[in-house]
Amino acid sequence: MNPLDFLLEPLGYDFMVRALVTSVLAAVVCALLSCWLVLIGWSLMGDAVSHAVLPGVVLAYVVGAPFALGAIIFGVLAVVLIGAVRSPGRIKEDAAIGIVFTVLFALGLVLISVTPSQTDLAHIVFGNILGVSTADLVQVAILAVVAIAVLLVKRRDLTLYAFDPTHAHAIGLSPRLLGAILLGLLAVTAVVALQVVGVVLVVALLIIPGATAFLLTERFGRMLVIAPVTAAGSAVTGIYLSYWLDVASGGMIVLVQGVLFAIAFLFAPRFGVVSRLVGAGRSRAATAP
């Protein structure tokens, strides 16, 4: 087969074009957000919020409201509940997160089962990127653009919040507000990514690109380039592979991201396992008598 056909044939189908555009948008916005999440240590929080939005999405569907609205409400509710469960001090934070998000996710599953609709459980849980409609695409695009705009406008404040919230407070900014902005964006982004990979794998898009970028650079500005580029590349590669190998596209996108992470983990110039071993060997040789 002509190699060009490998790239062009899938583009002959509208659903493939929509799948590519949607997954690249979702991957890029998740990747940008992931740069802050991995630095703050909010990976588990990302997992929690992305699962906890499920009942919000279902209820929004029932009343005909935008998915994002339901998602934000339940994302915030999850964060508030986690704080409430943890604050008396008996239950540790990881347990509080685990309890709240699984129970909210379960509520979402139950709601889906009683909702007379075409909301297909499998599509929400595992994503339905090949079934994205033009309306879905428009919604994803609007949410992604809003989230990216907020992230880029507030990026220095958010980085300050991640690095030194005490200083943010000391110069009159509100760390609480900045944290709330990030959590709101997390909820919005979860909705975007849900279309592509489903609730279960959203957290992958929200962690892996940032973690990969963090292995490759010591400059936050470069992380904000590397993460979305690797994520967009993974999305395109994953979709093509899923087309030609006839396998699950959401899963394939995350697999490609995982492979890129593994490569960075092993071979990153400074922080990779291999270069660390080589560096350790060199310094041992240098200090040997």
Add this chain to the structure above:
Amino acid sequence: MTAAIAIDALSVRYGDVIALDDVHLELQPGRVCALIGMNGSGKSTLLKSVVGLVRPTGGTVLVDGESPARARRRGAIAYVPQSEEVDWRFPVSVRDVVMMGRYGRQGLTRRPRAEDRAAVAEALARVDLADLADRQIGRLSGGQRKRAFVARGIAQDAGILLLDEPFAGVDKPSEATIVRLLRDLAAEGRTVLVTTHDLAAVGALADEAVLLLQRVLVHGTPAEVLTPENLSRAFGLETDGKGAL
């Protein structure tokens, strides 16, 4: 003259734990004050009360005669955190960190203007880190790290600098450099409040010292404060054997 920091009947409780109890303390501008006490004596809590990070259970804190919230919005307070509170792998350069001192004075996106760059360059030169400005913050020595955060306070042009354990993990030559720097900043009229349990540094550093154990035990010149009797009250019975004295 308005006190730089005026603390009146301050009490702070965390649940059942009393961190500070009826603390009175006034600091004049242009002075370096060392806050001395053992772990759990309330030193950090006192600093955090000045910057408004902990809510007083009772009493008041005034900074330049106004509430800490107003002083923060003016950019009057700089806070240098303990080393353990900082993620040293964070992907920011020394220059980035110092630039964060300017954020309160910048527009919505904190895009640096020429005057911000100039202030940062000047602050870096002041603490002798101009050559290392592009290094990742964790690739500095303990003393250089502290100076980077002090430079952030200088770039902020804060009148009040609060430093939590600035000499922890810092070697002796660097300690002397930091002491000189803080003395210079006080000579410009800034107020410097430092927590430390490194008693050896206090004499060279501070104009006044405070011994803290939930309340102010003594407040005076370092010579007045650092007597064996006072120290045994503040630290219990560990004053005789320890080399730190």
